[in-house]
Amino acid sequence: MKLQLNGAPINSQAATLADLLVAEGFADAKVATAVNGTFVPALARSDHFLTAGDTIEVLAPMQGG
């Protein structure tokens, strides 16, 4: 199914948000996630099923002022 990951279109067979993170190289990464603008806590990723057209944000620590 077609998804948007960090602003880029992707095709993925991942059923859940947790599956998607593994497939896209974030398995053990220190990241926070949001789907369609709503925060999804790490503990809820396995239970969060994705649907076509979902917009996923994967954020990590970055420099800031």
Next chain:
Amino acid sequence: MLEFYGTALANGLMLGTAQYPSPAILANAFKRSGASVATVSLRRESGQDRAGQDFWQLIRELGVHILPNTAGCHSVKEAVTTAHMAREVFDTKWIKLEVIGEEDTLQPDVFGLVEAARILSEDGFQVFPYTTEDLVVADRLLHAGCEVLMPWGAPIGSGLGLNNIFGLRAMRAHFPDVPLVIDAGLGLPSQAAAAMEMGFDAVLLNTAVAKAGDPAAMAEAFATAIRAGQLAHAADPMEPRDMAVPSTPVIGKAFLA
């Protein structure tokens, strides 16, 4: 003793982590200045580069308090969601709350700021709001649950210093028991010293250090200035006068005319 939400800090220097020439220079700036707090952010991560993971390791090794921000957020929803994501990633209740309302000056949207501060405070966050020197907004932020206020000195990244001395002095006088931090706009250590002499509790800066020719030396200069300003405030400065008053005693002066 400087305290934010019950957490004691060694000094009043809060330093940003952006725009340094290299990670090593960033680390050296923190080492030489002894800054007590590092501000950080959240941005999109690439599954290939994983740049954020290296940065996180660097920050952890600094051994300072971490203050994540909501920089770049223009709405309450964006800021609240970003705060939740930051709390999980950085494992802290602290959040530097920015809700930007105007692009040219990066002036805070104080209406959205108060609303977001209330939502986050009720959710257990310890909010550090980036605000203006407006006393009414400050009062609303305190009622929303904030225990620290961070008025701007000048627009972010401008280096202009303390643009509204009168307003900032009034804020300090109006809220004598609230920790106040000058956040943004400082360009020189003398401006930080002036803020501390006025009785502010800390300063938060980034660009003035990161964009200096020698960031580590500038960070140390700011730390020294903050210490000087803090000492001066505690020493109860004299009142200025319009006319001269001789400092050398007149009594006993020889008559030689």
